[in-house]
Amino acid sequence: MHTRLRTGERTITPPQTADADLWFIGRIHTPWTAREDCPRQGGLDGPECRIEVFAPWQAALEGIAAYGHLEILYWLDRARRDLVRQNPKSDGAHFFGTFALRSPQRPNPIGTSQVRLIRVEGTTLIVRGLDCLDGTPLIDIKPDRCEFTPKAGAKPSDPQRQS
Numbered sequence: 001m002h003t004r005l006r007t008g009e010r011t012i013t014p015p016q017t018a019d020a021d022l023w024f025i026g027r028i029h030t031p032w033t034a035r036e037d038c039p040r041q042g043g044l045d046g047p048e049c050r051i052e053v054f055a056p057w058q059a060a061l062e063g064i065a066a067y068g069h070l071e072i073l074y075w076l077d078r079a080r081r082d083l084v085r086q087n088p089k090s091d092g093a094h095f096f097g098t099f100a101l102r103s104p105q106r107p108n109p110i111g112t113s114q115v116r117l118i119r120v121e122g123t124t125l126i127v128r129g130l131d132c133l134d135g136t137p138l139i140d141i142k143p144d145r146c147e148f149t150p151k152a153g154a155k156p157s158d159p160q161r162q163s
């Protein structure tokens with residue numbers, strides 16, 4: 001399951017207990033079953049992928065079809081979580097701390113992609129723009145930042161919107 005360490009990469013011993021837990025709210029279906037076939041970052045012209053939302057969360061999809069783009073958060077379940085110094089090119093020369101990378105190997109392996117919403121079929125969203133392996137667990141869906149206007153009204157502390 002763990003990716004092999006490259007020369008010079010560093011791991012830490014992770015904490016023994018978790019600080020929070022989460023629920024997988026669905027599963028993502030993509031054409032990619034091997035990491036080497038997956039794009040490094042999804043593109044809006046990428047292949048259609050299916051985001052299956054589990055039945056208990058069906059009502060949470062109300063209003064989603066109004067958006068052309070969504071932010072998808074997923075759990076990179078096949079990543080290692082103890083890597084702090086990485087050598088992404090495998091060249092033994094260029095090293096980066098995990099937080100300076102968008103690598104899947106990170107303490108909380110959360111992936112995010114901006115996707116284009118193609119259509120909604122019941123509790124399944126058909127989208128383009130993902131970069132994860134087939135079967136990756138879904139952890140959240142949010143409307144695209146630019147298309148979204150707060151539904152709860154402004155707060156005095158909100159910055160003025162530019163027209």
Ligand SMILES: C[S@@+](CC[C@H](N)C(=O)[O-])C[C@H]1O[C@@H](n2cnc3c(N)ncnc32)[C@H](O)[C@@H]1O
Binds near residue numbers: 077
């Ligand atoms: C570089 S990450 C970027 C993820 C996301 N777009 C982001 O920026 O947060 C994408 C890579 O993660 C790897 N990957 C995809 N799905 C994965 C999974 N379920 N578990 C572990 N690694 C995964 C693949 O190698 C893929 O090319």
